[in-house]
Amino acid sequence: MAKELTSRSENYSQWYNDLVVKADLAENSAVRGCMVIKPYGYAIWEKMQAELDRMFKETGHVNAYFPLFIPKSFLSKEADHVEGFAKECAVVTHYRLKNSPDGKGVVVDPDAKLEEELIVRPTSETIIWNTYKNWIQSYRDLPILCNQWANVVRWEMRTRLFLRTAEFLWQEGHTAHATMVEAMEETERMINVYADFAENFMAVPVIKGAKSANERFAGALETYTIEALMQDGKALQSGTSHFLGQNFAKAFDVRFATKEGKEDFVWATSWGVSTRLLGALIMAHSDDNGLVLPPKLAPYQVVIVPIYRSEEQLATIDAKVAEVVAKLKARGISVKYDNSDNKKPGWKFAEYELKGVPVRLALGPRDLENGTVEVARRDTLTKEVAQLENIDQYVADLLDEIQKNIYQKAFDFRTANTTKVDSYDEFKEVLKNKGGFVLAHWDGSSETEQRIKEETKATIRCLPFDGEMEEGTCIYSGKPSNRRVLFALAY
Amino acid sequence: MAKELTSRSENYSQWYNDLVVKADLAENSAVRGCMVIKPYGYAIWEKMQAELDRMFKETGHVNAYFPLFIPKSFLSKEADHVEGFAKECAVVTHYRLKNSPDGKGVVVDPDAKLEEELIVRPTSETIIWNTYKNWIQSYRDLPILCNQWANVVRWEMRTRLFLRTAEFLWQEGHTAHATMVEAMEETERMINVYADFAENFMAVPVIKGAKSANERFAGALETYTIEALMQDGKALQSGTSHFLGQNFAKAFDVRFATKEGKEDFVWATSWGVSTRLLGALIMAHSDDNGLVLPPKLAPYQVVIVPIYRSEEQLATIDAKVAEVVAKLKARGISVKYDNSDNKKPGWKFAEYELKGVPVRLALGPRDLENGTVEVARRDTLTKEVAQLENIDQYVADLLDEIQKNIYQKAFDFRTANTTKVDSYDEFKEVLKNKGGFVLAHWDGSSETEQRIKEETKATIRCLPFDGEMEEGTCIYSGKPSNRRVLFALAY
Secondary structure (H helix, E strand, O other), X not given: OOOOOOOOOOOHHHHHHHHHHHOOOEEEOOOXXXXXXXXXXXXXXXXXXHHHHHHHHHOOOEEOEOOOEEEHHHHOOOHHHHHHHOOOOOEEEEOOEEEOOOOOOEEEOHHHEEEEEEXXXXXXXXXXXXXXXXXXXXXXXXXXXXXXXXXXXXXXXXOEOOOEOOEEEEEXXXXXXXXXXXXXXXXXXXXXXXXXXXXXXXXXXXXXXXXXXXXXXXXXXXXXXXXXXXXXXXXXXXXXXXXXXXXXXXXXXXXXXXXXXOEEEOEEEEEEEEOHHHHHHHHHHOEOOEOOOOHHHOOOOEEEEEOOOOXXXXXXXXXXXXXXXXXXXXXXXXXXXXXOOOOOHHHHHHHHHXXXXXXXXXXOHHHHHHOEEEEEEOOOXXXXXXXXXXXXXXXXXXXXXXXXXXHHHHHHHHHHOEEEOOOHHHHHHHHHHOOOEEEEEOOOOHHHHHHHHHHHOOEEXXXXXXXXXXXXXXXXXXXXXXXXXEEEOEO | OOOOOOOOOOOHHHHHHHHHHHOOOEEEOOOOOOEEEOHHHHHHHHHHHHXXXXXXXXXXXXXXXXXXXXXXXXXXXXXXXXXXXXXOOOXXXXXXXXXOOOOOOEEEOOOOEEEEEEEEOOOOHHHHHHHHHXXXXXXXXXXXXXXXXXXXXXXXXXXXXXXXXXXEEEEEEEEEEOOHHHHHHHHHHHHHHHHHHHHHOOOOOOEEEEOOHHHOOOOOOEEEEEEEEOOOOOEEEEEEEEEEEOHHXXXXXXXXXXXXXXXXXXXXXXXXXEOHHHXXXXXXXXXXXXXXXXXXXXXXXXXXXXXXXXXXXXXXXXXXXXXXXXXXXXXXXXXXXXXXXXXXXXHHHHHHHHOOOXXXXXXXXXXXXXXXXXXXXXXXXXXXXXXXXXXXXXHHHHHHHHHHHHXXXXXXXXXXXXXXXXXXXXXXHHHHHOOOEEEXXXXXXXXXXXXXXXXXXXXXXXXXXXXXEEEEEOOOOOOEEEEEEEEEOEO
């Protein structure tokens, strides 16, 4: 291989870090905890954005943009929210630098201190509800269905590329409704949109469910989540949708005249996914050779590598490839032809495997004579010889097949790594030796949840929507329980 | 009218502010100088982004993302750059808040002071060149052609929605090249892309040219600009492309092995346009009735309003409109059907005029009988009756016609408001009584430029690329000059 990766079995965490950097997805920057998203990584994010944005618009949402900064006092207005977000944030205290008296560089100008400090948004509920106050007088102004694509900052102490960074990119939807029912429907609609996106575009199966009270968003009455299982048996929370009740409307005094001529506080939701999805995508599918990308999100779906010895051979191949490229593009398939002459085919093969390109075509003089082409699949690492005629149909079908196969593989992995346990000993044994999702009875108390977390580091990922009602007893307290919940170690 | 606008003749500045707010484009936020971009305004920005992004990619660029924060010391590394940008910026000094000792709200935690302050990026040359240092070893790593869509912050004291705000959205291209010639070609390529976009999408004619030394970007050896003329006779700088020479490569020690086996510093460009373009769009075309949007950037190009007295009539119109909408959409025309029953047609007409929807169709029972529809053009405020059959072709042609007409109108206005002057008295007289672009001879010295600015507030907008060489004498100093330059009062 051109670039060595640590293997997953050797050190999963190191494998992930190596992969992110060597596949040119992202790297750490000079600013602690902030990442640079490199062009290849950003191209995947753009594909994600495009699909999500389309799905948001199809469900009636519009985009808007709200300020980066939040006055410090806003954070305090919702009691739970401030507990959750005020503690680790970037604080702007001054608005000017000046030349250093010693002539070396610049220093903060003490005369340019802000009257009230500004917080770089960790999430935008407060600034947005302060704005919505002016937009809403009557039920006729509702619903408001806004989304924002933005950067946010949370001063995390331990960061990892994509999974947990001080600055990250995300979208945050913030909706305002006249009734509780509408807001709850919206909360559910958007977790379904996220699940649809995760499964049908990222090829990552997810469990939809509700968070326990302990794990809810700070300020929410209910948090819905999609939970994905990574190859190391840990869960990754991949998207959340919050029913905020009237908490933010009350904090910012947002009232409206109802259809019935009364006055009420507005009902709210918020929901978001972030560049963390790139972490999920990488960890769900990739292998010791590098990335494995689902065709629907791959920056290019097909790479073509010429095999030649002479300039004449290359010229002949170039001409044939031009036809193939045109046919593939006509079907909406993105393709890169790499005929650069300073790398050997073997190096290119390894490089595009590392980068997870779903399909590789290799064409040599013999292929031209025979009207064939070598087709390599990234997901299975298998090769076949196909006919050049109708190669476009062949590749289109293959891309569909790969998209399905990647999903199925992740689905089967999850099935094999989801365990029902009925005792605390069994629970601890599975966590220790097998990992994965663990379905167990829980008595519903925050205290039990907290103790289990302290003793095992496992958290309740969610109360699955499709979980069956089933009588049982809590694995920890022995108290009665009427359903199993989903536990796991998590990122 | 539903919402009163100040007229342009009465108070142009107030007209602009009224329009931005009443057409639901943007509003001021609770954070000084930061705006909220409302959904209708953001929808225009999204259309701009989509076209520009396509043009950037067609010219070989890729997107990436770099950190929001810049270590304070980075700003000082390029001497001119720090002078230009360090003075008015948002400075992050702390990374945590804590509960206030008096129990009221939160305060900055003095124990959480950063070792080195972070600046919220006013522009990203420094953090990007610090990153490029690790990406570039050899000429084979060049060129690097990255663009970033991002928010930036400049602590402006006097702000105006879109035109000058503390936070704004923009794109910034940052390219790295092996030779001076390539970098200069890139600088020119991108100003041409901007001019193409301004003229063919925004329908705003622009003058391309080079900035004088005084007006260059801080750190650039050459700044190219596109300058547009607003209806009040003031110029608006609408996009810039900078040839940065080797300044940033030297500041961040970015060297590469050349093809010839030597070592050299890398050559750089940067280029950007921002949400300021929305200000240009509004001021170039709009009138006392509201926005006038070019069809290519209108969030919806056609609005359809039903005229009816009874529910039965509305039902019949609804059915007919569904056909019309389908035909228009099949042609890629975006259309909104407003059959809301709580507003009268007159109110709707005024509202969509205010919002600049290029074409309005009104359909009543008589129209259905006759197979006709009333078509109103926003640009000319004229109405015609058209046949419902083939209305899609009619509207498609009309949208093209409107796009051209808006451009031509702005072009004619600029022609009428561009004056050649040959004396300083004439110069001052034109600035005072007529405004607009003024073409005059200048001796090329910064001193003369500075004096003219102090005495008249007029600045050199650019040395136009297509200006003819022409012998003359500087209007201020009387010294010899071989070309006219473009002066104006400017935003």
